[in-house]
Amino acid sequence: MRILVGMSGGVDSSVAAALLAEEGHEVVGVTMRLWGGDSDTGCCSVADVDDARRVAQQLGLDHVVFNFSDDFDERVVSPYVEAHSRGITPNPCIECNRHLKFDRLSERARVLGFDAVATGHHARLERDAEGRPRLARGADRDKDQSYVVHMVDAEELERTVFPIGHLSKAEVRDHARRLGLRTADKPDSQDVCFITSTGGRERFLGDRIPLRSAPVVDTEGRQLGEVPSVELVTIGQRRGLGLPGGGPLRYVVDVVAEPEPVVVVGDGADLMRGSVEVDSFSWVDGAVVGEVRAQVSAHGPAQRARCVATDESGVIRIDWEEPQRRVAPGQSVVLYDLEDRWVLGGGVARR
Amino acid sequence: MDGLLYLDHAASTPMRPAAVEAMTPFLTDCFANPSGSHRFARTARRAVDEAREQVAAVLGVLPGEVIFTGCGTESDNQAVTGSVAQRGGLAVTSAVEHHAVLDPVLASGGVAVGVDATGHVDLEELAQVVRSSDAVSVVSVMTVNNEVGTVTDMAAVAEVVRREAPGAWLHTDAVQAACWIDLREVTPLVDMLSLSAHKFGGPKGVGVLVARSGASPAPIIRGGGQERERRSGTSNVAGIVATAVALAETDAERGAEAARVGALRARLVQSISSSVDAHETVPGSACVPGVVHLCFEGIENEALLFLLDTEGVCASAASACASGAMEPSHVLAAMGVPRGIAGGALRLSLGHTSTEEEVDAAARAVVSSVARLRGAG
Numbered sequence: 001m002r003i004l005v006g007m008s009g010g011v012d013s014s015v016a017a018a019l020l021a022e023e024g025h026e027v028v029g030v031t032m033r034l035w036g037g038d039s040d041t042g043c044c045s046v047a048d049v050d051d052a053r054r055v056a057q058q059l060g061l062d063h064v065v066f067n068f069s070d071d072f073d074e075r076v077v078s079p080y081v082e083a084h085s086r087g088i089t090p091n092p093c094i095e096c097n098r099h100l101k102f103d104r105l106s107e108r109a110r111v112l113g114f115d116a117v118a119t120g121h122h123a124r125l126e127r128d129a130e131g132r133p134r135l136a137r138g139a140d141r142d143k144d145q146s147y148v149v150h151m152v153d154a155e156e157l158e159r160t161v162f163p164i165g166h167l168s169k170a171e172v173r174d175h176a177r178r179l180g181l182r183t184a185d186k187p188d189s190q191d192v193c194f195i196t197s198t199g200g201r202e203r204f205l206g207d208r209i210p211l212r213s214a215p216v217v218d219t220e221g222r223q224l225g226e227v228p229s230v231e232l233v234t235i236g237q238r239r240g241l242g243l244p245g246g247g248p249l250r251y252v253v254d255v256v257a258e259p260e261p262v263v264v265v266g267d268g269a270d271l272m273r274g275s276v277e278v279d280s281f282s283w284v285d286g287a288v289v290g291e292v293r294a295q296v297s298a299h300g301p302a303q304r305a306r307c308v309a310t311d312e313s314g315v316i317r318i319d320w321e322e323p324q325r326r327v328a329p330g331q332s333v334v335l336y337d338l339e340d341r342w343v344l345g346g347g348v349a350r351r
Numbered sequence: 352m353d354g355l356l357y358l359d360h361a362a363s364t365p366m367r368p369a370a371v372e373a374m375t376p377f378l379t380d381c382f383a384n385p386s387g388s389h390r391f392a393r394t395a396r397r398a399v400d401e402a403r404e405q406v407a408a409v410l411g412v413l414p415g416e417v418i419f420t421g422c423g424t425e426s427d428n429q430a431v432t433g434s435v436a437q438r439g440g441l442a443v444t445s446a447v448e449h450h451a452v453l454d455p456v457l458a459s460g461g462v463a464v465g466v467d468a469t470g471h472v473d474l475e476e477l478a479q480v481v482r483s484s485d486a487v488s489v490v491s492v493m494t495v496n497n498e499v500g501t502v503t504d505m506a507a508v509a510e511v512v513r514r515e516a517p518g519a520w521l522h523t524d525a526v527q528a529a530c531w532i533d534l535r536e537v538t539p540l541v542d543m544l545s546l547s548a549h550k551f552g553g554p555k556g557v558g559v560l561v562a563r564s565g566a567s568p569a570p571i572i573r574g575g576g577q578e579r580e581r582r583s584g585t586s587n588v589a590g591i592v593a594t595a596v597a598l599a600e601t602d603a604e605r606g607a608e609a610a611r612v613g614a615l616r617a618r619l620v621q622s623i624s625s626s627v628d629a630h631e632t633v634p635g636s637a638c639v640p641g642v643v644h645l646c647f648e649g650i651e652n653e654a655l656l657f658l659l660d661t662e663g664v665c666a667s668a669a670s671a672c673a674s675g676a677m678e679p680s681h682v683l684a685a686m687g688v689p690r691g692i693a694g695g696a697l698r699l700s701l702g703h704t705s706t707e708e709e710v711d712a713a714a715r716a717v718v719s720s721v722a723r724l725r726g727a728g
Contacts, residue, residue: 031674033674033676049674049675053675064657065674065675066676067676070679108653108654111724112654112658
């Protein structure tokens with residue numbers, strides 16, 4: 001096959017490209033230039049592009065850079081900023097996958113005559129009994145990224161390759177060392193690429209929108225404290241709220257941006273909800289309603305639970321079997337089959 | 352370059368064999384530092400002196416007015432930054448300059464004047480800008496645009512500058528002009544002029560800055576005081592020797608080459624635009640023979656360049672940033688080309704090794720790639 005491999009400059013995509021080349025595919029590496037501003041690896045992440053290019057050179061692959069920065073600004077960064085201004089907690093990496101990797105890039109690849117796009121995500125393509133493509137969790141459950149690629153539907157899956165999805169992270173690094181790739185010991189990237197570790201979300205958002213202070217109140221409306229910027233507060237958060245210590249654990253249970261910003265805190269029980277509504281929903285291979293499992297990866301470790309999904313004219317209503325912590329609006333809710341193997345679809349939690 | 356169709360001469364043109372031959376002894380046997388005081392050094396010194404005279408003769412200036420630098424960008428930077436450092440005042444340029452001029456001008460707080468749809472600087476706006484400033488340090492307008500090939504009427508620019516700001520130094524970035532324009536006709540009009548050797552068959556790593564009497568931009572590299580205290584650093588003897596040979600050869604062949612390459616240019620434009628819909632950004636009458644700039648509406652130039660690359664065609668679009676990504680063209684934006692059309696820009700540039708067969712094969716590749724991308728859309 002003729003495969004275009006997205007190479008970020010990290011170890012996963014380096015090994016993905018290497019394995020495809022070893023299998024004899026005709027492979028071209030591409031690094032997308034997405035963010036033109038500051039990042040932790042320099043303007044336009046030049047150091048990462050250098051890593052990707054040097055790995056491609058070492059593997060004897062052509063390497064190109066595509067400039068999708070306009071699309072990234074429009075489809076990822078602007079919505080990210082706008083969502084925060086409304087008290088919503090977006091997941092820009094998922095929007096980047098949706099609009100850039102598995103739309104803009106895959107379309108470009110199709111136009112240029114490639115059979116498939118490959119990425120270094122920890123996810124797998126499996127087939128069901130009828131031979132239909134299924135999006136499965138990566139073999140390394142700690143590194144599984146099926147959640148962030150849930151928008152890849154069956155049609156797209158037929159043109160997508162996840163060459164390292166069957167490997168553990170340790171095996172990926174072993175391959176990189178075996179091949180002598182310079183990215184073998186490069187640390188995993190953890191954070192949003194356009195947020196620097198020095199400036200953080202606060203500076204990024206503060207440069208773009210006014211950050212407003214907000215009173216922190218309990219569920220009865222009594223003021224307990226104040227936060228400097230309501231835009232940086234997320235549902236479920238319990239630190240950095242400026243509350244005196246020693247009392248009972250308090251969580252943010254609601255963030256109100258308009259008309260006057262307010263942060264509402266409560267105890268663990270106040271955070272629990274019986275259901276969540278999800279929109280912008282995309283199914284991998286048609287709607288699957290009824291009893292399923294859902295995964296939410298907002299603040300902290302992934303939250304997985306059984307639920308019943310109901311399609312209410314496009315909005316998917318998730319009724320939890322047991323009450324769950326409230327899903328912050330803007331976070332993705334991804335549905336899996338009951339065996340927790342295959343992604344069925346996913347969308348974005350509504351307010 | 353077996354199997355390659357090289358249509359990127361404006362990025363870099365192959366070295367002339369005579370230049371390679373001339374420089375080789377100075378990379379091997381005659382390696383001495385020409386600033387030394389022994390006989391070995393004097394051999395190297397003589398080669399640099401002779402090269403300087405050869406370059407001066409082609410440019411119609413005095414040898415003492417020729418400064419060898421490390422690249423065209425350095426020459427441009429010294430002309431702008433060095434002038435502002437030397438005498439203060441405003442730096443003024445056109446909006447379509449190479450970044451080597453534009454960036455130092457803007458960094459010094461200078462002004463970029465607009466251009467018309469063909470890329471010619473707006474002379475009225477230029478007059479207005481320099482007239483309304485108390486002190487203009489330097490005006491810099493390129494002789495030939497690197498992206499679209501537009502030739503500036505330097506006499507008209509000089510007339511405006513001398514009339515409206517008699518004290519200003521006039522600099523021209525002639526990096527893309529050397530192959531096509533007799534620079535003896537340009538140097539009398541200006542105070543400073545920049546060249547880059549690898550654009551005319553010399554090596555990379557050598558630039559020329561002409562600073563005519565009266566124009567004394569401050570050095571931007573200080574040290575051992577080479578180049579009469581105007582540009583320190585050990586002379587790149589081999590590169591300088593090769594530069595002089597390449598420039599002299601280019602000059603001797605210029606008339607015939609301009610006619611030959613001009614015919615190739617016309618042939619290339621004709622064979623592409625008769626088969627696919629294309630906008631010729633600057634017509635041949637306003638453009639150097641070596642540059643064809645086309646815009647293909649509805650096409651993304653990254654995709655087009657990729658397909659051309661797979662066909663072995665070396666071409667370019669706009670300039671690339673440090674990551675290697677294509678940047679939207681500031682030249683086309685200044686010319687008022689809508690972004691949707693500018694996104695399908697392609698520069699095919701010709702030079703001393705271009706042939707009819709090469710041009711025909713490249714035209715076929717462009718036509719088939721454009722048709723394929725339009726079909727796939």
